Amino acid sequence: MKRLPIENDQLDAVDLRIVRTLLEDARTSVAEIARKVKMSAPSVAERMRRLEENGTIQGYSATINPAALGLPLGAWLRVRPVPGELGRVVEILRDIPEVATCDRVTGEDCFIARVQVRSVADLERVIDRIIPYAMTNTAIVQSSPVPSRLPLPGNGSD
Template sequence: MSHAELDALDRRILQVLQEDGRASNVELSQRVHLSPPQCLRRVRSLEERGVIRGYAAQVAREALGYPVMAYVNLNIDREHFGRVRELEKLLGSFPEIIECHCVSGDHDYLLKVVARDLKSLSQFLTDRLMQVPGVDDVRSMICMEEIKPPSALPVD
């Protein structure tokens, strides 16, 4: 999906939905100045094309008992590159890992991990993550304070 395939109305719809994902179609259509049927067609098209990947509530991790967040750099053993997709699937199965990105640079993956406390984080890293076959090196950085929480993408 290229940026050029989105016109000004698509971008406005995306902006409004990122601000208020619970807006009804009627509310959305009023805010973007389209008729409700036209607005619904555009939203469905954006969903079908994969521009809109889903809708979810943004939940404060602390409210669910996960005040500790860490970024974890992970490298895989070069001998295990043949099973990298299997390793990625396993990483995706850990509920403590809320984001996983394959990155360039000194590390292979960057993980965003939540935990109930520092001891739980240490146990997860040592007893589970570092026990995964192929995991070679794990380095963690504890998030001291969240300055800017996840936010909407720019639609310009």
């Protein structure tokens, strides 16, 4: 059974190197990780199992270029539900397949969602599903000079 991570369940330097290696390439074998951290493969496998169980490692994934899938246009939508429609807006955002990620945030808006679409017309259709229940503000992504990443304690040093 998976347990929630405990706040004081600190990662040591080896755990951080394992996590950093997996962030660089989730397909790295246990044997290769073991070589990098100078431990046996069974010890690394046990650490990885513990990191999975405590919720530090929540999955393994590939990074796919959305344009290669025919979704070249990215946009950020700031979403502010009209009074009484917060729950409905959450469900709508969950049901829109073009929504790649969505965070509930503080400030004037309640949500910031990243969408990937084929065209401006498709972006308009996404927005049209939301606007009966929320106000939106849209910013089209021109480029991403900093790729998605997770800052780690001690990142950049081993």
